[in-house]
Amino acid sequence: MDHFLYRDGMLHAEDVPLSDIARGVGTPAYVYSAATLLRHFHLFDEALAWGPHLVCYAVKAASNVAILKLLGDAGAGMDVVSEGEYRRARAAGVPGDRIVFSGVGKTEAEMRYVLENGIRQINLESEPEYRLLSKIAAEMGLDVPVTVRVNPDVDAKTHEKIATGKSDNKFGIPIARAREVYAELASLPGLKVVGIDVHIGSQLTDLDPFRAAYRKVADLTRALREDGHEITRLDLGGGLGIPYARSNLAPPVPMEYGQVIREEVGDLGCEIEIEPGRLIAGNAGILLTSTIFVKEGEGRDFLIVDAAMNDLIRPAMYGAHHDIVPVIEPTPGADTRAFDIVGPICETGDTFAKGRDMPQVDAGDLIAFRSAGAYGAVMSSEYNSRPLIPEVLVQGDQYAVIRPRPTYDEMISRDSVPHWLE
Numbered sequence: 001m002d003h004f005l006y007r008d009g010m011l012h013a014e015d016v017p018l019s020d021i022a023r024g025v026g027t028p029a030y031v032y033s034a035a036t037l038l039r040h041f042h043l044f045d046e047a048l049a050w051g052p053h054l055v056c057y058a059v060k061a062a063s064n065v066a067i068l069k070l071l072g073d074a075g076a077g078m079d080v081v082s083e084g085e086y087r088r089a090r091a092a093g094v095p096g097d098r099i100v101f102s103g104v105g106k107t108e109a110e111m112r113y114v115l116e117n118g119i120r121q122i123n124l125e126s127e128p129e130y131r132l133l134s135k136i137a138a139e140m141g142l143d144v145p146v147t148v149r150v151n152p153d154v155d156a157k158t159h160e161k162i163a164t165g166k167s168d169n170k171f172g173i174p175i176a177r178a179r180e181v182y183a184e185l186a187s188l189p190g191l192k193v194v195g196i197d198v199h200i201g202s203q204l205t206d207l208d209p210f211r212a213a214y215r216k217v218a219d220l221t222r223a224l225r226e227d228g229h230e231i232t233r234l235d236l237g238g239g240l241g242i243p244y245a246r247s248n249l250a251p252p253v254p255m256e257y258g259q260v261i262r263e264e265v266g267d268l269g270c271e272i273e274i275e276p277g278r279l280i281a282g283n284a285g286i287l288l289t290s291t292i293f294v295k296e297g298e299g300r301d302f303l304i305v306d307a308a309m310n311d312l313i314r315p316a317m318y319g320a321h322h323d324i325v326p327v328i329e330p331t332p333g334a335d336t337r338a339f340d341i342v343g344p345i346c347e348t349g350d351t352f353a354k355g356r357d358m359p360q361v362d363a364g365d366l367i368a369f370r371s372a373g374a375y376g377a378v379m380s381s382e383y384n385s386r387p388l389i390p391e392v393l394v395q396g397d398q399y400a401v402i403r404p405r406p407t408y409d410e411m412i413s414r415d416s417v418p419h420w421l422e
Protein backbone atom coordinates (compact mmCIF):
# COMPACT_ATOMS: atom_id res chain seq x y z
CA MET A 1 0.00 0.00 0.00
CA ASP A 2 1.22 3.48 -0.74
CA HIS A 3 0.11 7.03 -0.12
CA PHE A 4 -0.43 8.16 -3.73
CA LEU A 5 -4.20 8.32 -4.05
CA TYR A 6 -6.80 10.31 -5.94
CA ARG A 7 -8.62 12.79 -3.80
CA ASP A 8 -11.11 15.37 -5.09
CA GLY A 9 -10.27 14.32 -8.64
CA MET A 10 -6.52 14.86 -8.25
CA LEU A 11 -3.65 12.47 -7.53
CA HIS A 12 -2.05 13.37 -4.19
CA ALA A 13 1.20 12.43 -2.51
CA GLU A 14 -0.13 12.06 1.06
CA ASP A 15 -1.97 15.36 1.56
CA VAL A 16 -0.22 17.32 -1.21
CA PRO A 17 -1.80 17.58 -4.67
CA LEU A 18 0.80 16.63 -7.27
CA SER A 19 -0.19 19.68 -9.30
CA ASP A 20 1.16 21.85 -6.44
CA ILE A 21 4.52 20.14 -6.67
CA ALA A 22 4.58 20.43 -10.45
CA ARG A 23 3.88 24.15 -10.13
CA GLY A 24 6.48 24.68 -7.41
CA VAL A 25 9.29 22.47 -8.67
CA GLY A 26 8.57 21.88 -12.35
CA THR A 27 8.60 18.57 -14.19
CA PRO A 28 9.99 16.01 -14.51
CA ALA A 29 10.56 15.32 -10.80
CA TYR A 30 10.70 12.39 -8.42
CA VAL A 31 8.24 12.60 -5.53
CA TYR A 32 8.55 10.35 -2.46
CA SER A 33 6.10 9.74 0.35
CA ALA A 34 7.68 9.64 3.81
CA ALA A 35 4.70 7.77 5.26
CA THR A 36 5.08 5.02 2.64
CA LEU A 37 8.83 4.69 3.20
CA LEU A 38 8.32 4.38 6.95
CA ARG A 39 5.39 2.01 6.57
CA HIS A 40 7.45 -0.38 4.47
CA PHE A 41 10.39 -0.27 6.87
CA HIS A 42 8.08 -1.03 9.82
CA LEU A 43 6.48 -3.95 7.95
CA PHE A 44 9.87 -5.65 7.74
CA ASP A 45 10.75 -4.71 11.29
CA GLU A 46 7.49 -6.26 12.54
CA ALA A 47 7.93 -9.35 10.35
CA LEU A 48 11.15 -10.13 12.23
CA ALA A 49 9.91 -9.11 15.67
CA TRP A 50 10.04 -12.76 16.79
CA GLY A 51 13.79 -12.45 17.39
CA PRO A 52 16.83 -10.16 17.40
CA HIS A 53 17.20 -8.50 14.02
CA LEU A 54 18.29 -5.45 12.08
CA VAL A 55 16.60 -4.26 8.89
CA CYS A 56 19.42 -2.77 6.81
CA TYR A 57 17.92 -0.65 4.05
CA ALA A 58 19.77 -1.23 0.75
CA VAL A 59 20.94 2.32 0.08
CA LYS A 60 21.43 1.75 -3.63
CA ALA A 61 17.64 1.62 -4.22
CA ALA A 62 17.17 5.32 -3.38
CA SER A 63 20.08 7.01 -1.73
CA ASN A 64 19.06 10.60 -1.07
CA VAL A 65 20.37 11.62 2.36
CA ALA A 66 16.89 12.79 3.40
CA ILE A 67 15.49 9.31 2.73
CA LEU A 68 18.37 7.72 4.64
CA LYS A 69 17.82 10.08 7.56
CA LEU A 70 14.09 9.33 7.65
CA LEU A 71 14.75 5.57 7.77
CA GLY A 72 17.82 5.80 9.98
CA ASP A 73 15.95 7.88 12.57
CA ALA A 74 13.27 5.16 12.58
CA GLY A 75 15.94 2.64 13.57
CA ALA A 76 16.96 1.17 10.23
CA GLY A 77 20.47 -0.04 9.56
CA MET A 78 21.97 0.44 6.11
CA ASP A 79 23.44 -1.91 3.53
CA VAL A 80 26.00 -0.05 1.43
CA VAL A 81 28.00 -1.14 -1.62
CA SER A 82 30.45 1.73 -2.00
CA GLU A 83 32.29 4.39 -0.03
CA GLY A 84 29.90 6.92 -1.51
CA GLU A 85 26.90 5.12 -0.06
CA TYR A 86 28.70 4.71 3.26
CA ARG A 87 29.37 8.43 3.36
CA ARG A 88 25.74 9.18 2.53
CA ALA A 89 24.55 6.95 5.37
CA ARG A 90 26.93 8.64 7.81
CA ALA A 91 25.88 12.08 6.53
CA ALA A 92 22.32 11.02 7.37
CA GLY A 93 23.41 10.34 10.95
CA VAL A 94 23.41 6.54 10.81
CA PRO A 95 26.13 5.20 13.13
CA GLY A 96 28.80 2.92 11.69
CA ASP A 97 27.69 0.03 13.89
CA ARG A 98 24.42 -0.08 11.96
CA ILE A 99 26.08 -0.17 8.52
CA VAL A 100 26.87 -3.34 6.61
CA PHE A 101 29.30 -3.16 3.67
CA SER A 102 28.47 -5.47 0.73
CA GLY A 103 29.69 -5.72 -2.87
CA VAL A 104 31.97 -7.80 -5.11
CA GLY A 105 34.61 -5.17 -5.76
CA LYS A 106 35.47 -3.19 -2.67
CA THR A 107 38.72 -1.32 -3.21
CA GLU A 108 41.52 -1.01 -0.69
CA ALA A 109 40.75 2.69 -0.25
CA GLU A 110 37.10 1.92 0.47
CA MET A 111 38.01 -0.75 2.99
CA ARG A 112 40.36 1.61 4.80
CA TYR A 113 37.78 4.37 4.87
CA VAL A 114 35.04 2.29 6.47
CA LEU A 115 37.45 0.67 8.93
CA GLU A 116 38.67 4.09 10.04
CA ASN A 117 35.15 5.40 10.43
CA GLY A 118 33.35 2.40 11.91
CA ILE A 119 31.45 -0.50 10.40
CA ARG A 120 29.11 -3.15 11.75
CA GLN A 121 30.25 -5.90 9.41
CA ILE A 122 31.84 -6.50 6.05
CA ASN A 123 30.28 -9.09 3.76
CA LEU A 124 33.12 -10.75 1.85
CA GLU A 125 32.71 -12.19 -1.61
CA SER A 126 36.04 -13.71 -2.70
CA GLU A 127 39.40 -15.05 -1.54
CA PRO A 128 41.48 -12.12 -2.83
CA GLU A 129 39.08 -9.77 -1.10
CA TYR A 130 39.35 -11.32 2.36
CA ARG A 131 43.11 -11.67 2.07
CA LEU A 132 43.37 -7.96 1.33
CA LEU A 133 40.97 -7.02 4.15
CA SER A 134 42.91 -9.21 6.56
CA LYS A 135 46.15 -7.44 5.68
CA ILE A 136 44.64 -3.97 6.12
CA ALA A 137 42.75 -4.79 9.32
CA ALA A 138 45.75 -6.47 10.92
CA GLU A 139 47.89 -3.46 10.04
CA MET A 140 45.32 -1.23 11.75
CA GLY A 141 45.17 -3.53 14.77
CA LEU A 142 41.48 -4.33 14.26
CA ASP A 143 39.34 -7.43 14.43
CA VAL A 144 36.72 -6.74 11.76
CA PRO A 145 33.40 -8.58 12.01
CA VAL A 146 32.92 -10.40 8.70
CA THR A 147 30.57 -12.77 6.95
CA VAL A 148 31.09 -14.59 3.68
CA ARG A 149 28.49 -14.21 0.98
CA VAL A 150 27.67 -17.70 -0.16
CA ASN A 151 26.14 -18.44 -3.51
CA PRO A 152 23.48 -21.07 -2.82
CA ASP A 153 22.93 -21.95 -6.51
CA VAL A 154 19.19 -21.38 -6.48
CA ASP A 155 17.26 -19.91 -9.35
CA ALA A 156 15.52 -16.75 -8.17
CA LYS A 157 13.27 -16.84 -11.25
CA THR A 158 13.63 -13.12 -11.80
CA HIS A 159 15.03 -10.95 -14.60
CA GLU A 160 18.47 -12.25 -15.68
CA LYS A 161 20.13 -8.88 -15.00
CA ILE A 162 19.09 -8.95 -11.34
CA ALA A 163 19.44 -12.67 -10.51
CA THR A 164 22.51 -13.16 -8.33
CA GLY A 165 22.19 -16.55 -6.66
CA LYS A 166 23.02 -18.97 -9.47
CA SER A 167 26.46 -20.54 -9.62
CA ASP A 168 27.25 -18.78 -12.91
CA ASN A 169 26.82 -15.31 -11.36
CA LYS A 170 29.81 -13.22 -10.25
CA PHE A 171 28.51 -13.05 -6.67
CA GLY A 172 29.78 -14.79 -3.56
CA ILE A 173 31.51 -18.08 -2.97
CA PRO A 174 29.94 -21.40 -4.03
CA ILE A 175 28.21 -22.78 -0.96
CA ALA A 176 29.86 -26.15 -1.54
CA ARG A 177 33.25 -24.53 -0.85
CA ALA A 178 32.14 -22.54 2.17
CA ARG A 179 33.65 -24.80 4.85
CA GLU A 180 37.15 -24.62 3.39
CA VAL A 181 36.81 -20.85 2.88
CA TYR A 182 35.71 -20.29 6.49
CA ALA A 183 38.62 -22.45 7.66
CA GLU A 184 41.08 -20.20 5.85
CA LEU A 185 39.31 -17.05 7.04
CA ALA A 186 39.47 -18.13 10.66
CA SER A 187 43.24 -18.54 10.36
CA LEU A 188 43.78 -15.00 9.05
CA PRO A 189 44.60 -12.07 11.35
CA GLY A 190 42.36 -9.01 11.56
CA LEU A 191 39.10 -10.80 10.77
CA LYS A 192 36.42 -12.05 13.13
CA VAL A 193 33.88 -14.44 11.60
CA VAL A 194 30.40 -13.53 12.83
CA GLY A 195 28.04 -15.07 10.32
CA ILE A 196 26.90 -15.95 6.84
CA ASP A 197 25.53 -13.69 4.09
CA VAL A 198 23.32 -14.55 1.13
CA HIS A 199 21.46 -12.47 -1.48
CA ILE A 200 19.92 -14.28 -4.42
CA GLY A 201 18.48 -11.48 -6.52
CA SER A 202 15.96 -8.71 -6.79
CA GLN A 203 12.23 -8.43 -7.58
CA LEU A 204 11.45 -11.97 -6.40
CA THR A 205 7.72 -12.57 -6.48
CA ASP A 206 7.77 -16.08 -5.03
CA LEU A 207 9.01 -17.16 -1.60
CA ASP A 208 10.24 -20.61 -2.70
CA PRO A 209 13.70 -19.48 -3.86
CA PHE A 210 14.19 -17.64 -0.55
CA ARG A 211 13.12 -20.76 1.32
CA ALA A 212 15.52 -22.94 -0.67
CA ALA A 213 18.42 -20.54 -0.10
CA TYR A 214 17.73 -20.09 3.62
CA ARG A 215 17.47 -23.84 4.14
CA LYS A 216 20.97 -24.18 2.68
CA VAL A 217 22.18 -21.37 4.93
CA ALA A 218 20.73 -23.18 7.97
CA ASP A 219 22.55 -26.39 7.02
CA LEU A 220 25.74 -24.44 6.53
CA THR A 221 25.33 -22.73 9.90
CA ARG A 222 25.21 -26.13 11.62
CA ALA A 223 28.20 -27.40 9.63
CA LEU A 224 30.30 -24.32 10.38
CA ARG A 225 29.44 -24.53 14.07
CA GLU A 226 30.63 -28.14 14.05
CA ASP A 227 33.86 -26.85 12.54
CA GLY A 228 34.21 -24.54 15.52
CA HIS A 229 33.08 -21.21 14.05
CA GLU A 230 30.91 -18.85 16.01
CA ILE A 231 27.96 -18.08 13.75
CA THR A 232 25.81 -15.49 15.50
CA ARG A 233 24.44 -13.43 12.60
CA LEU A 234 22.71 -14.34 9.38
CA ASP A 235 22.46 -11.66 6.71
CA LEU A 236 19.70 -12.91 4.44
CA GLY A 237 19.91 -10.19 1.78
CA GLY A 238 17.14 -8.26 0.08
CA GLY A 239 15.12 -8.97 -3.00
CA LEU A 240 11.45 -9.18 -2.07
CA GLY A 241 9.50 -7.93 -5.09
CA ILE A 242 6.78 -5.31 -5.39
CA PRO A 243 3.59 -5.15 -7.46
CA TYR A 244 4.56 -2.96 -10.43
CA ALA A 245 1.21 -3.52 -12.13
CA ARG A 246 -1.86 -3.10 -10.01
CA SER A 247 -3.70 -5.54 -12.25
CA ASN A 248 -1.34 -8.41 -11.41
CA LEU A 249 -1.36 -10.80 -8.51
CA ALA A 250 0.45 -9.13 -5.61
CA PRO A 251 3.79 -10.67 -4.54
CA PRO A 252 4.17 -12.00 -0.99
CA VAL A 253 4.18 -9.41 1.79
CA PRO A 254 6.98 -8.88 4.35
CA MET A 255 5.03 -10.73 7.08
CA GLU A 256 4.95 -13.93 4.98
CA TYR A 257 8.62 -13.45 4.13
CA GLY A 258 9.42 -13.07 7.84
CA GLN A 259 7.59 -16.34 8.51
CA VAL A 260 9.71 -18.17 5.92
CA ILE A 261 12.83 -16.83 7.63
CA ARG A 262 11.53 -17.94 11.00
CA GLU A 263 10.68 -21.41 9.71
CA GLU A 264 14.03 -21.95 8.01
CA VAL A 265 16.55 -20.32 10.36
CA GLY A 266 14.54 -19.21 13.41
CA ASP A 267 15.77 -22.06 15.63
CA LEU A 268 19.47 -21.23 15.22
CA GLY A 269 19.54 -18.42 17.77
CA CYS A 270 21.15 -16.01 15.31
CA GLU A 271 20.55 -12.29 14.95
CA ILE A 272 18.84 -11.81 11.58
CA GLU A 273 19.82 -9.07 9.16
CA ILE A 274 17.92 -8.37 5.96
CA GLU A 275 18.72 -5.85 3.23
CA PRO A 276 15.51 -4.80 1.49
CA GLY A 277 15.74 -1.89 -0.94
CA ARG A 278 13.08 -2.09 -3.61
CA LEU A 279 10.18 -3.00 -1.33
CA ILE A 280 10.91 -0.06 0.96
CA ALA A 281 11.42 2.59 -1.72
CA GLY A 282 9.74 1.30 -4.89
CA ASN A 283 6.12 2.15 -4.27
CA ALA A 284 7.11 5.10 -2.10
CA GLY A 285 8.07 7.17 -5.13
CA ILE A 286 6.57 8.36 -8.39
CA LEU A 287 8.03 10.10 -11.39
CA LEU A 288 5.97 13.18 -12.17
CA THR A 289 6.09 14.25 -15.79
CA SER A 290 4.23 16.49 -18.26
CA THR A 291 2.99 15.67 -21.71
CA ILE A 292 4.86 17.72 -24.29
CA PHE A 293 2.96 16.58 -27.38
CA VAL A 294 0.24 14.17 -28.34
CA LYS A 295 1.45 12.90 -31.71
CA GLU A 296 -0.85 10.96 -33.97
CA GLY A 297 1.16 8.51 -36.06
CA GLU A 298 0.42 5.92 -38.73
CA GLY A 299 -1.71 3.45 -36.81
CA ARG A 300 0.01 4.45 -33.59
CA ASP A 301 -0.41 7.41 -31.30
CA PHE A 302 2.34 8.74 -29.09
CA LEU A 303 2.40 10.60 -25.82
CA ILE A 304 5.70 12.42 -25.76
CA VAL A 305 6.51 13.30 -22.16
CA ASP A 306 9.23 15.46 -20.62
CA ALA A 307 10.79 12.55 -18.68
CA ALA A 308 13.12 10.25 -20.59
CA MET A 309 15.21 7.12 -20.25
CA ASN A 310 18.00 9.12 -18.64
CA ASP A 311 15.62 9.93 -15.78
CA LEU A 312 14.10 6.44 -15.45
CA ILE A 313 16.02 3.69 -17.21
CA ARG A 314 14.15 0.65 -15.92
CA PRO A 315 11.86 0.18 -18.93
CA ALA A 316 14.79 0.49 -21.38
CA MET A 317 17.18 -1.63 -19.31
CA TYR A 318 14.97 -4.35 -17.87
CA GLY A 319 11.85 -4.10 -20.03
CA ALA A 320 10.20 -3.03 -16.77
CA HIS A 321 6.52 -2.13 -16.47
CA HIS A 322 5.37 0.99 -14.63
CA ASP A 323 1.73 1.86 -14.17
CA ILE A 324 1.25 5.27 -15.81
CA VAL A 325 -1.68 7.40 -14.73
CA PRO A 326 -2.98 10.92 -15.35
CA VAL A 327 -2.73 13.24 -12.36
CA ILE A 328 -6.26 14.51 -13.01
CA GLU A 329 -8.50 11.57 -12.17
CA PRO A 330 -10.24 10.23 -15.27
CA THR A 331 -14.01 10.08 -15.04
CA PRO A 332 -15.10 6.48 -14.49
CA GLY A 333 -15.99 4.77 -17.75
CA ALA A 334 -14.31 7.48 -19.85
CA ASP A 335 -13.05 6.40 -23.28
CA THR A 336 -9.46 5.23 -23.44
CA ARG A 337 -7.04 5.03 -26.34
CA ALA A 338 -3.80 3.09 -26.80
CA PHE A 339 -0.64 5.18 -26.74
CA ASP A 340 3.06 4.56 -26.95
CA ILE A 341 4.44 6.64 -24.09
CA VAL A 342 7.89 7.92 -24.97
CA GLY A 343 10.54 10.41 -23.92
CA PRO A 344 12.32 12.97 -26.11
CA ILE A 345 15.66 11.12 -26.41
CA CYS A 346 16.86 10.08 -29.86
CA GLU A 347 16.73 6.34 -29.21
CA THR A 348 13.92 3.92 -29.83
CA GLY A 349 14.77 2.51 -26.39
CA ASP A 350 13.42 5.72 -24.90
CA THR A 351 9.98 4.12 -24.68
CA PHE A 352 8.21 3.76 -21.35
CA ALA A 353 5.20 1.78 -22.57
CA LYS A 354 3.77 0.50 -25.82
CA GLY A 355 0.08 0.43 -26.65
CA ARG A 356 -0.88 1.56 -23.15
CA ASP A 357 -4.56 2.40 -22.70
CA MET A 358 -4.90 5.95 -21.43
CA PRO A 359 -7.86 8.27 -21.06
CA GLN A 360 -7.95 11.55 -22.97
CA VAL A 361 -4.60 13.30 -22.49
CA ASP A 362 -3.72 16.72 -23.88
CA ALA A 363 -0.41 18.53 -24.23
CA GLY A 364 0.56 20.01 -20.89
CA ASP A 365 -1.29 17.40 -18.81
CA LEU A 366 0.53 15.91 -15.84
CA ILE A 367 1.21 12.18 -15.75
CA ALA A 368 2.62 10.01 -12.95
CA PHE A 369 4.77 6.89 -13.35
CA ARG A 370 4.05 4.77 -10.32
CA SER A 371 6.50 2.54 -8.45
CA ALA A 372 9.48 4.66 -9.51
CA GLY A 373 10.97 5.18 -6.05
CA ALA A 374 13.56 2.39 -6.27
CA TYR A 375 16.29 2.23 -8.93
CA GLY A 376 14.86 5.42 -10.43
CA ALA A 377 16.69 8.59 -9.44
CA VAL A 378 19.80 6.63 -8.48
CA MET A 379 20.22 5.25 -11.99
CA SER A 380 19.59 8.53 -13.77
CA SER A 381 22.14 10.32 -15.91
CA GLU A 382 22.51 13.51 -17.90
CA TYR A 383 22.38 11.72 -21.26
CA ASN A 384 21.33 14.17 -24.00
CA SER A 385 22.55 16.92 -21.62
CA ARG A 386 19.33 16.77 -19.68
CA PRO A 387 20.10 18.01 -16.14
CA LEU A 388 19.38 15.52 -13.33
CA ILE A 389 15.81 15.96 -12.19
CA PRO A 390 14.86 17.10 -8.69
CA GLU A 391 13.77 14.87 -5.83
CA VAL A 392 10.95 15.92 -3.52
CA LEU A 393 9.94 14.42 -0.18
CA VAL A 394 6.36 14.75 1.04
CA GLN A 395 5.30 14.34 4.64
CA GLY A 396 1.67 14.99 5.44
CA ASP A 397 0.72 18.33 3.95
CA GLN A 398 4.27 19.59 3.49
CA TYR A 399 6.90 18.93 0.88
CA ALA A 400 10.56 19.79 0.48
CA VAL A 401 13.01 19.63 -2.38
CA ILE A 402 15.64 17.15 -1.23
CA ARG A 403 17.76 17.48 -4.38
CA PRO A 404 17.37 20.57 -6.51
CA ARG A 405 17.32 20.64 -10.27
CA PRO A 406 20.72 21.93 -11.43
CA THR A 407 20.65 24.88 -13.77
CA TYR A 408 22.06 24.47 -17.26
CA ASP A 409 24.99 26.64 -16.23
CA GLU A 410 25.73 24.39 -13.26
CA MET A 411 25.67 21.34 -15.49
CA ILE A 412 27.90 22.86 -18.15
CA SER A 413 30.34 24.53 -15.77
CA ARG A 414 31.46 21.13 -14.45
CA ASP A 415 33.27 20.61 -17.75
CA SER A 416 36.58 22.34 -18.30
CA VAL A 417 38.50 23.08 -21.46
CA PRO A 418 42.26 22.23 -21.36
CA HIS A 419 44.66 25.15 -21.63
CA TRP A 420 45.85 24.14 -25.07
CA LEU A 421 42.37 24.66 -26.45
CA GLU A 422 41.82 28.03 -24.80
Ligand SMILES: *Cc1c(COP(=O)(O)O)cnc(C)c1O
Nearest residue numbers: 058199202238239275276277278
Ligand atom coordinates in the same frame (compact mmCIF):
# COMPACT_ATOMS: atom_id res chain seq x y z
C1 LIG B 1 20.65 -4.97 -4.55
C2 LIG B 1 20.94 -5.62 -3.26
C3 LIG B 1 20.01 -5.58 -2.22
C4 LIG B 1 18.65 -4.96 -2.37
O1 LIG B 1 17.83 -5.65 -3.24
P1 LIG B 1 16.29 -5.22 -3.40
O2 LIG B 1 15.79 -6.08 -4.47
O3 LIG B 1 16.27 -3.79 -3.75
O4 LIG B 1 15.61 -5.50 -2.10
C5 LIG B 1 20.38 -6.15 -1.02
N1 LIG B 1 21.59 -6.72 -0.83
C6 LIG B 1 22.51 -6.78 -1.81
C7 LIG B 1 23.82 -7.42 -1.55
C8 LIG B 1 22.22 -6.23 -3.06
O5 LIG B 1 23.13 -6.31 -4.03
